[in-house]
Amino acid sequence: xxxxxxxxxxxxxEGRTYIDQFPGEARLVRTAFWSSxxxxxxxGLMGLVQVLHRxxxxxxxxxxxxxxxxTLHGVLLALTFTIFFLVGIFTWAITTSLDRGLEDLRFxxxxxxxxxxxxxxxxxxxxxxxxxxxxxxxSVLFTFYAPLQAHPLFYLGLALFVVGTWLAGxxxxxxxLAWRRENPDERIPLPTFMVLTTLGFWYLSSxxxxxxxxVFLLPWSLGIWEQVNPLLTRTxxxxxxxxxxxxxxxxxxxxxxxxxPKVSGGKLFSDPLARVVFxxxxxxxxxTGIHHQYLDPGIAEGFKxxxxxxxxxxLLPSLLTAFTVVASMEHGARQRGGTGTFGWLRxxxxxxxxxTGMALAGVMFAAAGFSGMVNAGMNxxxxxxxxxxxxxxxxxxxxxxxxxTFMAVTYWFLPQVSGxxxxxxxxxxxxxxxxxxxxxxMSNAMHRGGLDSxxxxxxxxxxxxxxIEPTLGTMAELDAQIVLGGTILFVSxxxxxxxxxxxxxxxxxxxxxxxxxxxxxSGPEDAPLVxxxxxxxxxxxVVLVVLAYALPLAAIVDRGGLFGPGGSPFPVFVGCxxxxxxxxxxxxxxxxxxxxxxxx
Amino acid sequence: xxxxTYEKVWxxxxxxxIVFFIAxxxxxxxxAGVAMVDDSEETIDPDTLGEDxxxxxxxxxxVGDDEYxxxxxxxxxxxQPDPIEVPEDSTVTFYITSGDVIHSFSVVGTNANVMxxxxxxxxxxxxxxxxxxxxxxxxEYCGPGHHDMEGLLVVQPEDEFELEDDE
Amino acid sequence: xxxxxREIGHDEYDPVGTLALIGLxxxxxxxxWTFTYFVEFLGGDLTVVGTLL
Ligand code: HEM
Ligand SMILES: [Cu+2]
Ligand SMILES: [Cu+2]
Numbered sequence: 001x002x003x004x005x006x007x008x009x010x011x012x013x014e015g016r017t018y019i020d021q022f023p024g025e026a027r028l029v030r031t032a033f034w035s036s037x038x039x040x041x042x043x044g045l046m047g048l049v050q051v052l053h054r055x056x057x058x059x060x061x062x063x064x065x066x067x068x069x070x071t072l073h074g075v076l077l078a079l080t081f082t083i084f085f086l087v088g089i090f091t092w093a094i095t096t097s098l099d100r101g102l103e104d105l106r107f108x109x110x111x112x113x114x115x116x117x118x119x120x121x122x123x124x125x126x127x128x129x130x131x132x133x134x135x136x137x138x139s140v141l142f143t144f145y146a147p148l149q150a151h152p153l154f155y156l157g158l159a160l161f162v163v164g165t166w167l168a169g170x171x172x173x174x175x176x177l178a179w180r181r182e183n184p185d186e187r188i189p190l191p192t193f194m195v196l197t198t199l200g201f202w203y204l205s206s207x208x209x210x211x212x213x214x215v216f217l218l219p220w221s222l223g224i225w226e227q228v229n230p231l232l233t234r235t236x237x238x239x240x241x242x243x244x245x246x247x248x249x250x251x252x253x254x255x256x257x258x259x260x261p262k263v264s265g266g267k268l269f270s271d272p273l274a275r276v277v278f279x280x281x282x283x284x285x286x287x288t289g290i291h292h293q294y295l296d297p298g299i300a301e302g303f304k305x306x307x308x309x310x311x312x313x314x315l316l317p318s319l320l321t322a323f324t325v326v327a328s329m330e331h332g333a334r335q336r337g338g339t340g341t342f343g344w345l346r347x348x349x350x351x352x353x354x355x356t357g358m359a360l361a362g363v364m365f366a367a368a369g370f371s372g373m374v375n376a377g378m379n380x381x382x383x384x385x386x387x388x389x390x391x392x393x394x395x396x397x398x399x400x401x402x403x404x405t406f407m408a409v410t411y412w413f414l415p416q417v418s419g420x421x422x423x424x425x426x427x428x429x430x431x432x433x434x435x436x437x438x439x440x441x442m443s444n445a446m447h448r449g450g451l452d453s454x455x456x457x458x459x460x461x462x463x464x465x466x467x468i469e470p471t472l473g474t475m476a477e478l479d480a481q482i483v484l485g486g487t488i489l490f491v492s493x494x495x496x497x498x499x500x501x502x503x504x505x506x507x508x509x510x511x512x513x514x515x516x517x518x519x520x521x522s523g524p525e526d527a528p529l530v531x532x533x534x535x536x537x538x539x540x541x542v543v544l545v546v547l548a549y550a551l552p553l554a555a556i557v558d559r560g561g562l563f564g565p566g567g568s569p570f571p572v573f574v575g576c577x578x579x580x581x582x583x584x585x586x587x588x589x590x591x592x593x594x595x596x597x598x599x600x
Numbered sequence: 601x602x603x604x605t606y607e608k609v610w611x612x613x614x615x616x617x618i619v620f621f622i623a624x625x626x627x628x629x630x631x632a633g634v635a636m637v638d639d640s641e642e643t644i645d646p647d648t649l650g651e652d653x654x655x656x657x658x659x660x661x662x663v664g665d666d667e668y669x670x671x672x673x674x675x676x677x678x679x680q681p682d683p684i685e686v687p688e689d690s691t692v693t694f695y696i697t698s699g700d701v702i703h704s705f706s707v708v709g710t711n712a713n714v715m716x717x718x719x720x721x722x723x724x725x726x727x728x729x730x731x732x733x734x735x736x737x738x739x740e741y742c743g744p745g746h747h748d749m750e751g752l753l754v755v756q757p758e759d760e761f762e763l764e765d766d767e
Numbered sequence: 768x769x770x771x772x773r774e775i776g777h778d779e780y781d782p783v784g785t786l787a788l789i790g791l792x793x794x795x796x797x798x799x800w801t802f803t804y805f806v807e808f809l810g811g812d813l814t815v816v817g818t819l820l
Contacts, residue, residue: 064744141741145702147718148743230702231717265771269782272601294636295704296715297722298643301629301636308625312618319614323607323789327782334780337772341787349770366792370799378625379634380808382711382815386704386739451807453708455739460747466735468708521777526602559643565719566645570676570701570743606786613793620797624804632809635817710813726813734813 018092018416018515024105025095026417028112029088033410033417035116036084037500040403043076044493051442051486054461055479061130066459067139068129074142075126078398079161080119082248085406087115087168089251090195092413093258094172096515097189098179108171115164122157125150137571141457143241146217146233149569155218162210169199187524188532190271191258191517197278198250200538204545205243205286212236220569229564231298232556238289239549246285248398252405253277256325256358259409261518263355264348266332269324271520272527277324279531280317283541287548288314294381298559303552308378310548315376318369325362331521353425357408357432361401364439368396371447386457389450392443400439407496408432414503415512423502427495434492442485445478454478637714641695641721649673649699662763666690674716675699676743679736679751686728686753687761693725703742707753708735715740731757 019026046069052058053066061069091108095101102108122138128151129137138150172195176188188196216228216236261268268274290307293299330344338347349355371393374380384390411428415421422428452470454461461468470478530536559565603611628634649655654671658680661669668690673680675698686692696705698718705722706713714722736751808814 063747067741067744067746070741139744145740147701148741229719231720234702234717270603270607273603273607293715295713296720297637297641297717298639298720301638304636305629309622312622315618315621316614319617320607320611322792323610323785326788327604327607327785330782330784331775331780333784335771335773335775341784344784370796373621373796373800374803377621377804379628379636380625380804382634382713383803383808383811385713385715386706453706453710453713453737453739455706455737457741458737458739458747463735463737463750465750465752466708466733468735521780522602528601555639559639560719565643566647567700567718568647604782606782609786610789613790617793617796621800624800628804628809632814633816634809635815637815707813711808711811711815712813714815724815725817726815728813 013515015514017512019419022101030417032084032088036081039076039080043073046073048490055483063459071126071141086251093191094175097191103174111164111167118157118160122154125154146228146230147570149571152221155213159213194254197282200282201285205240208236209240227564229560238292242289243285248402252402255409258517260358261328264329264332265336268518268520269327270522271524275531277317279537282537284314287544295385311376353428354408354412360436361404364396365401387450388446388454391456392446395443404435419508420506421509428499431492431495438485438488441481445481449478637722643719646718668692670694672696674703677745677749683752683754688731697721701742703738704740706737706739728755731755
């Protein structure tokens, strides 16, 4: 049947804002958002430092310290900013769509505390890498590949952070189960469905990194193991490292499905297809991580090929999303009087920063789709692997599709969770447009530089024995674009923080719009029941993971042993510029016991 | 489940796109003969490279008429040997391993780009033709001096090429 | 929402604009991929070939 009138959203907000409905939960969401924005601010500042440093425009730090800065940028933006925002949105989604508060807010604050505490612990040694005053560091970048070794606090902090997210998931599942007991026959509301499917692959994949950290890296940094198998811990990292990008992306898709149609003035085109998309992500996002290791020795070509085909099929849910989301926007535009094949685009609410930010984020994600397809293409990885192309790619995905969507929806959420009016819509609008412009410049030049072999993760991509020559244009022109783009991005970021802070300083008002999300044109009653059978989908996901990973992992362990074919740890301490292996071992022997007793 | 006709059209187009990508990659592998770095080499202890036949003395060796092998080591923050010299119009197989952390061996402006992981030996075979010079960079972060890590690959004219005596 | 001029239900709505836009995106992807894969990559120097020895 078709839902001529659109199905009910299940929201009983009765015209109230989120903070009126759930004051306690609103406080948690607010706090999570603030944690996320602090990470965004500091991380963004580091981004500016990096851009200026690489282009040799302004070098405020030593090049040896560049990697501490980059570690901070990567960890704060890829993990802290994104995941704190996610727990805020997911808490909102669960409580709003089930129309019930969380079961026990003390538990909620406990997982928040664990996540915040873990982040703080990991940040200490990263910041330590920036000063010579403390002999602690963790300049291992957010991928922390062994045998580069960080201070134990770094690994401990990461582990606590991940455990915090696991408990957050339990909190939401608990709400869902309580709701289910009271509503045994109802369809899972779409937002809750999205949260649960995302959690499915989050548990599945983060287990890999948790094991890598807890079983190998943390004990190794404490001197309990003498060595680890670098290929094994790296493979375990990427087992998690690919799905984590969908962990960033799922709240974004949620916003594109739930909020974008609403702010466009329309309805979600299809609830059933939204469910199909999330199920596909649950099932397919984990057995693909080996696509980050196409150029790794020690992994057979066949396994790489399997990862490649899985990855290509993972394009499907994103391509479907593109259609559904644009169709929902078009629906809004036509309801607002838009006409013509392309003319309806003009009828969209371009003056609304929430809409414009999300729409521009979507445009950039479409561009990222192309560079992502290239990254997925196995043998073409020779052309782009670890070049600036990759950095250009993920500043379109996590750096824009995710970050810009988060900033845009903040302009809707902040009034909801604080009861205060958005400080200034025009500044907000300028902010999202500036981000788009800055990123077009920066990421375009990064992509081009990458095709000419400009390496990523490098403080001084200028060499003594040769020069990297672009096939088109000059390096100076590429650098100029990146510096200009990076600066515009930073300005945009400052504007964002100004709007957020000024909004926070405002007074409570009581004429804010109600807490609502989009209705659907084709509702859940059109979706086959099997879609809601989460146990089935999780089961299939597990089977696919076993198929994709059992053999490669067995081969790696078989070839190199659980603890590797040899090799000593390499603590990344700033200042030891020529650390020979023996010196670093001696260093470890001298300093580790002290360091350990320091925090134990 | 009612799916709009246009959406079905798009679903079909998306599948076509995916199959087209997979087909291109397969063509690259089979038709154009591009091989991926794989697990064909045994593992090796990075702490005792000095005692290894191949990596104890990083070098270029002739193994056939126009065939050469390069045994290269990446370590913080150098490539050995440096420069790597090979003659024009030859087939060169690189064997690369690391003496400490993860590096890369990436020949600037070309498709020769591989991760160098301690304990593993990366191999890749390329055809070189014209004489010329290529830069080599490490594009995986390997420590505080990572940006200083560079090398040179020199393709020499046939008549100037001479293997170094390594007696 | 106040700016809604008319209600359009599921059965009277054909997303032609979406189909057109996404069709253009499809063509763009095919062109860009073909160029990047077959020209930039396969046409490039020092391509790694199989050890058929
Ligand atoms: C002010 C805006 C930003 C600027 C100017 C900026 C700049 C940069 C630059 C130049 C790099 C490459 C450094 C190198 O490889 O040597 C980089 C890396 C990175 N950026 Fe950003 N960025 C910004 C915002 C973001 C955002 C919003 C995110 C994610 C939400 C993000 C995530 C990352 C990640 C994950 C890396 C990789 C770190 C690594 O290689 O370990 N960046 N950024
Ligand atoms: Cu990935
Ligand atoms: Cu390096």
